[in-house]
Amino acid sequence: xxxxxxxxxxxPVTNGHxxxxxxxxxxxxxxxxxxxxxxxxRPLFTIKERxxxxxxxxxxxxxxxxxxxxEDFQGLLVQYAVEREADAIVRGIRAFSDYEYELQMALMxxxxxxxxxxxxxxxxxxxxxVSSRLVKEVYQLGATIxxxxxxxxxxxxxxxxxxAGATQPKTETRA
Ligand code: PNS
Numbered sequence: 760x761x762x763x764x765x766x767x768x769x770x771p772v773t774n775g776h777x778x779x780x781x782x783x784x785x786x787x788x789x790x791x792x793x794x795x796x797x798x799x800x801r802p803l804f805t806i807k808e809r810x811x812x813x814x815x816x817x818x819x820x821x822x823x824x825x826x827x828x829x830e831d832f833q834g835l836l837v838q839y840a841v842e843r844e845a846d847a848i849v850r851g852i853r854a855f856s857d858y859e860y861e862l863q864m865a866l867m868x869x870x871x872x873x874x875x876x877x878x879x880x881x882x883x884x885x886x887x888x889v890s891s892r893l894v895k896e897v898y899q900l901g902a903t904i905x906x907x908x909x910x911x912x913x914x915x916x917x918x919x920x921x922x923a924g925a926t927q928p929k930t931e932t933r934a
């Protein structure tokens with residue numbers, strides 16, 4: 760049984776993330792999509808919302824016999840990975856510019872926990888420029904994000920920005 764952790768902020772999940780998960784399903788029997796609870800950040804969606812969105816979005820992908828779980832974690836990723844008895848950490852690399860930061864993290868994680876391998880995966884070229892940050896930015900400036908995120912993310916973004924004050928989310932908590 761090969762278990763991987765796919766960690767990230769997922770604020771919000773994009774079609775690029777889903778593409779990586781679908782590809783990861785060809786390599787692993789189980790993938791835990793693990794959302795980082797980061798009190799330093801001011802996310803658009805709460806952890807609870809991101810868990811809901813991810814769980815819903817995962818219904819739309821072809822996971823074959825791979826089991827997909829959505830969780831959240833705090834603290835060191837490798838510590839969480841050991842607790843969850845994972846074999847690997849999956850990270851998507853879109854462009855060369857991602858590589859330096861990802862390599863640093865992978866090597867630090869290996870130093871901290873040599874038993875856990877990091878596996879870099881490439882999303883489809885169509886998603887090579889898609890990031891949660893840019894999706895939020897262009898949406899807020901009035902552009903369409905159709906095709907870049909699952910349609911339920913578009914709906915949740917619309918709801919979020921229609922609510923007064925939602926453009927300034929509060930400091931993150933688990934709630
Ligand atoms: O989607 P992101 O924001 O690029 O994901 C970054 C993430 C969650 C993978 C990274 O920030 C992380 O692993 N944070 C947990 C804290 C930790 O273990 N830090 C040391 C990394 S070498």
